[in-house]
Amino acid sequence: MLNQFKWQAQLKTGQIINQFDIEGKEHQFKEVQDKFNDLVYFKIMNEQGIKIGVNLTSGEIHLNDQVIFDNSKKTNIRLIYFSRHIAELNEFKVEKKETKNFIGFQYLDQDNRNHKVLFSINSNNQIGIHE
Amino acid sequence: MSASLAWKESDLVGEVVTTITNLNFGPIDDPNIVVASNTIKAGEHSYEKYIRVLFTGTWTEISNMKFWKSAGAYKTAETVKTAANVNFATPVATASAVATVNVPTTEGTALAINSYEGAAVITYGAPGVSGYSDYICLQLQTGITTEAGLANVKVFTFSWDEQ
Numbered sequence: 001m002l003n004q005f006k007w008q009a010q011l012k013t014g015q016i017i018n019q020f021d022i023e024g025k026e027h028q029f030k031e032v033q034d035k036f037n038d039l040v041y042f043k044i045m046n047e048q049g050i051k052i053g054v055n056l057t058s059g060e061i062h063l064n065d066q067v068i069f070d071n072s073k074k075t076n077i078r079l080i081y082f083s084r085h086i087a088e089l090n091e092f093k094v095e096k097k098e099t100k101n102f103i104g105f106q107y108l109d110q111d112n113r114n115h116k117v118l119f120s121i122n123s124n125n126q127i128g129i130h131e
Numbered sequence: 132m133s134a135s136l137a138w139k140e141s142d143l144v145g146e147v148v149t150t151i152t153n154l155n156f157g158p159i160d161d162p163n164i165v166v167a168s169n170t171i172k173a174g175e176h177s178y179e180k181y182i183r184v185l186f187t188g189t190w191t192e193i194s195n196m197k198f199w200k201s202a203g204a205y206k207t208a209e210t211v212k213t214a215a216n217v218n219f220a221t222p223v224a225t226a227s228a229v230a231t232v233n234v235p236t237t238e239g240t241a242l243a244i245n246s247y248e249g250a251a252v253i254t255y256g257a258p259g260v261s262g263y264s265d266y267i268c269l270q271l272q273t274g275i276t277t278e279a280g281l282a283n284v285k286v287f288t289f290s291w292d293e294q
Contacts, residue, residue, distance in 0.1 A: 026189065028189060028190075028191050028255070029190075029191040029294045030191040030255075030294075033191065033294075081294065082194075082292045082293060082294050083133065083292070083293050083294075084195075084290060084291070084292050084293075085133075085134075085136075085290060085291055085292075085293060086288055086289070086290045087136050087184075087288070087289045087290070088201070088286050088287065088288050088289075089138055089151075089153075089154050089182075089286070089287045089288075089289065090153065090154060090202075090203075090284055090285060090286045090287065094137075094138050094151065094152055094153070096136060099133075102292075
């Protein structure tokens, strides 16, 4: 069983959209995409209590509520979130092997240059950084 | 939760689609070939395989689809030829005119795979979206110097990004 991450989005209005609401209904990420301009915080979390969150106002990235990336003077912060899946096919079987979640943002620095900060976390909770 | 993936192979004149559980190459135009009873003679080729992926379930966007051979050494004069994003044609066992390049062996050189509709992204629920990737054509080719016996197991990897 893969260690699955679920997302939660917080909007300017205070509204929170959970991937799975209290009735167990799944919300598609498209709901977040449609409200990108209102998004202030986005995080993914798993049942083991691992959380990675992106503050799209301050430009901080948090791991279990601790700041792991903070670079001031950021503007135009845009969320990046996706999961990368790998499936293998050989002469014996078809297998979905690995899922890795990516979360981070793009931003513009003081000189208006675009940067990307991206963290990944796999089903073993191994974290990587991709700049 | 997320999209589920099934491998589909199309065969015969009628483009008969089968969910496959393996990718055995052989001298017959069938899916899920039993290798022991369907060997390829040295110097001959397998029938072309036309495979694609079908995504089911729910997602927002699927993108960055890639395909490459991630493991499995070749024997002498053995190779797997490929082509991505091709139309189905009745598979042949002569040297493929479709699959003409060596299958990439690293993620960095992987084939970029489109949707069946020819887009780089599969958007869930969009009009006309089938959930299929485009076809990948593969053919195992041998030479007269290829050693007898079972070929080494080859692993093909398909990766995709999903929101």
